[in-house]
Amino acid sequence: MTSEVLLNILDDLDDDQLSLFQWFLQKPNNVQGLPAITKSRLQTVDRCKTVDVMVETYGLQRAMQVTRVVLEKIHRNDLLQKFPASSSGPEVHVSDVGETSENREPSSSQTQPPLPQTEDETVPVPEPRPIRFYQQKLQSNFQDTFKVTTEGWAADEERLVDIYTELYITAGRDMHVNTQHEVLQIDKVWKPSDKERQIQPRDIFKHPSGKDIPIRTVLTNGIAGIGKTFLVRKFVLDWAEERSNQDVHLIFPFTFRALSSLQGKEFCLAELIHFCIPETKDVTVEALNYIFTALQSSGNSSYKKSRFKLLFVFDGLDESRLHLDFDVNNIPTVDVTKSTKIEILLRELISGKLLRSARLWITTRPAAANQIPQNLVNTTTEVRGFTDPQKEEYFRKRFRDKKQASSIISHMKKSRSLHIMCHIPVFCWITATVLEELLRTREGGDLPRTLTEMYTEFLRFQIDHTKAKYGPKKCIQSIKSLAKLAFEQLQKGNLIFYEKDLRETSIDVREASVYSGVFTEIFKEERGRKQENKMFSFIHLSVQEFLAALHVHLTFINSGISLLEEERQTTSCWSEMFQSYSTGFYQTAVDEALQSPNGHLDLFLRFLLGLSLSTNQNLLRSLLTQTRSSSQTNQKTVEYIKEKM
Template sequence: MKRRCECVTEGSDEKGSRTLLNTIYTDLYITEGQSEEVNTQHEVKQLERASKIQNLHDTPIRCHDIFKALPDQHGPIRVVLTNGVAGVGKTFSVQKFTLDWAEGLENQDISVVVLLSFRELNLIRGEQHSLVTLLHVFHPTLQKLPAENLAVCKLLFIFDGLDESRLSLDFNDCQIVSDVTQKSSLNVLLTNLIKGNLLPSALVWITSRPAAAYQIPPSCVARVTEVRGFTDAQKEEYFKKRFSDEELSSRIISHIKTSKSLHIMCGIPVFCWITATVLENMLTTEQREELPKTMTDMYSQFLLVQTKRKNKYHGQHVSSPQGLMEADREVLLKLGRLAFEHLKKGNIMFYQEDLEQCGLDVTEALVYSGVCTEIFKRESLIFQKPVYCFVHLSIQEFLAAVYVFHCFTSKNTVVFSSLHHFLKRVMEKSLKSKNGHLDLLVRFLHGLSVESNQRLLEGLLGQIEDSKKTTQKVINNLKEISVNINIFHCLMEMNDISVYQEIQEFLKSENRSEKRLSEIQCSALAYMLLMSEEVLDELDLRKYNTTKEGRWRLFPVARNSKNVVHCELSKPHCEVIASALKSNPSHLMDLDLSWNKIGDSGVKHLCAGLENPNCRLEILRLVKCRLSENNWATLISALQSKPSYLIELDLSENEALKDAGAKELCAFLKSSLCRLNTLRSDISFQLRSCRLSEISCGSLVSALKSNPSHLIELDLSGNNLKESDVQQLKEFVKSPDYKLETLRSVDCNCESNCCQQ
């Protein structure tokens, strides 16, 4: 295990490129828990979110400590699931854990570490194995370990790369296997190992990209961790370690700080390496090109640099970038086709037959994997069957964009009248994706339409007539569509910063409410406020002079706000609210959803947020939300599910509350989990909308007697209650034994000091 893990490759597996892990390893930012919505966003968006929150919150944990319980945790941690976007360093963390164990430095209570990758397991997925024979196949040295000793030894199974798995794990309907010598399919074997039916004493560590993590049921996982990559300080540490020339490292660090998108992407170690490769080449040679400012600029230069290196290695010399690209055009476009076809399928691992289907000769691919490995690399031979992958998902997406752009210019795709029409159709298609898996591809396509990148990659992309005029038409189209934040990113890739500048001016303005905001400006403003390290005190959508659609574009800012008021909700906005309440950390403390017909799905999302341990909501207003009886039961159940931080709950003008709902609410007041200070069941003198009777008053009396220390204000106005109905409640106001300070009940004609103090 020491020999296997002590050397690693950084973006390349060519001869002589392997490096001692301990010489380059930089501690990654690993936190317990998982960011909300990681399964439904493109990984670049997840990285943008992580780049902000890692600088503000959370205490990172060392990879060596992931099986160690925190002071407030009870019981052993047997199964750990570690999430992280592609290239963020999950495998390096696994190798560092294993290496330090093998060298006797950490976790010496573990007897055996069994390191298995899903890409290896894929190759024998059709075979039948017992746990014993599986160990013997991948770790022959364990043949000396008797089967009966497996239960005595403390084993750790590490399954790396769940997102690359081609196995079908079924945790609901699975054959039970508890004997380490019993043969079964790999699916059944792994499922039983994770569930604890098989070798329950063993520890299990699974790594995955976020979108695949759902395959493991939460009930099977004792701890979820997230690798968020480099912090800002660690980014600088990386470049300083890589370059002994301090001036060079300082220039590179200064440059990436000038571009928000480049700086965010450098949270991924692989992108730091790409950036270092490009900028070192440009800053140490006599190139006169402007340094890359966008992601498309960076990847275009990267493709150029690596192809030059390959040609130099083979003794080829091409004087111009265009000639260079034409010489390598055929192979690069085949790689681009492979990238695009499998991006559509969600594949990042390829086998020989996949290459052949795209017209790639294996020897051609090996030229790029053996020398130009920074673009495409071949994984080590497993059972003599090579496995291929791009060094990083973003490189696959870039080459896919190059291929698609080439298809347009060479008319090998559906004929469009113009480039701006073509890009508009591509954008519209990407917007239909639920998880945004085409977002980065679309950003690259727009970046490739820029004249400077067309000139750089002319041998690959072909020519576009009247480039400047076309670029302006594309920009105008984007501003007209203005559906989501990716359009803002596409504008940035096209070097159009007009929207960004307009928002900067808006934020500096003293009369913001007078300035009319377009929908694209609202999307851009939402992005900037979400990425801000400063949490917004209040999100009041009425203060923004824009359309209803524009206000809806601003609503995601709720995730970075303490107080949300006066909002008109649609179904997606309820999901945003749930996300804000679940966020780690959650900033939302005051939520006013009044006068919105939330509906069953909205209540479901709201309750999911209220039940989450991260929720810190103190004030919840649901005035006239037209909730049904079932909604009340669900809501009150959610409030009772964990210790509540609520100090005020406003349920005014909800006719379906009635006595039955009040009874459920009183059960919450009796609960030791309740620390509610204010309960207003009606603040309107116009409608007696909650339909409460003396029965509800009796329930409230019982609740206060049971748990007298919480309720300090009670408003029962508008419920047609008699003075006799509220008499006992009045006595609570006068009694020093109760905290009730204010009681309002207009219908009993009692607004004197006896009812309100």
């Protein structure tokens, strides 16, 4: 048997019959257990290409079986005599054809054909299925999940491709713990070195040298809000819609945010996948256990030689509350099919003791990068956010009104602070939200130019949009409660909090809708499953830092109380700076922030200084009642701060 037999048969079909033949190939279960072929791969009248696609998908013997079935469906039984007598093969089960979700047309025809299928890729349990059957099921389900998304607090979902702006990503950048605050690194980051190489998301697992060197684990670094999660979503969607990385059979995208809520609980790996990723429901536990056991027992560590090609994605290592101890030695071998604490499962998976041939992609903020030992990472990449042209592209996508888009772009360029911050996609969204409102409601007058002004206007926007529904008093009290929560959690280094954290700050979890906007509730059921322990976060780290500074500022000027005085033992002279609004007050604040081991107080300090200025205090008094004025910083203080920063 050769492919020429199939080609000779297709040559006897006219174009209309070939089109009908291809239409049936797009339907599932022509032969039991065999997947459909997506429409985008059959948009051709070239008989040779059609044969190639069939053989690549099914293998030659099964392609012959499918051809027999489809010829009967299109009433060309006369062509069955062209099959050699020895090619009849085993008995097959023919199913009626119907339109189903797994045959949706991909949104792009720029596809990469999958690698040739072999008999060895069959998953025999719970019934024999080729691995590509499960691949197509998973791709179809991921299309539903990742095709649409929301930006910021927007209630309406939009198509990801409509709002996604390409990011600037580099390969091979040094992964070290930077002791400077993330936001203050931006200006330095955007001075590329000669050794820097830009990469496309689809090439994330290609070695930076360009050589064919195996890569198992990629660690992608990027500051908060720079676009790491959007990048992951776009990567998975491109795979699901067959635009890239079609050599990957199955992708399992986890978030550390969700995994942290399962701290201490036990799952086998297949159960954990089903619990955290509902889209995998069509890949049965039996099938997953077979795949994992086959890979684990093979001893193979090569992805390219692997019988089943898997990719595990772990987004947001910086949000993890799991204790992953990679220094533990002499532990018993973990059975991937048995229930195990998720901390152990993840540690064994990341360390390569489980599923050595599977690929791993981990994303993180810089400060958390050292949680993964360097010897377990094959290569690093860095998401650098938007280039200057990409910033403009973002605003032109966001605003269909060209004049409005040009006004916002022009204003952004006039302010060095705003222009630097707009390298961060989430800050572009904050800027767009604030300036869109101000351009619509404010006639004349200056638009915000500094970070503190922008965030104060952002606060005004939030208050204006909630006080009509909940009343000014309740709205303002909610903001003050959030500010207290922001400060207390910043002190602990927490970006993700739970219901108990909210209750400790007297926030009623049942009224979480009041806090929408600056505050985001992250329900587990967003991924299709109800979760008892709800998780919360601010929409961006910088929003948390602004509110934390607001809480410290309001508490001091209204009561004279230094909130950091209790931390005297750990923060040394921080308490002294709150004794008065004087030159020494700010000099002490700056000096202490510069000594912070991880720079986590730098932006907090900037906001604290900004809130002391009379222009911002006037705005605060108009927003928040019972706020007393304080003296401005004097020129000597300003010069000192500028010199230090």
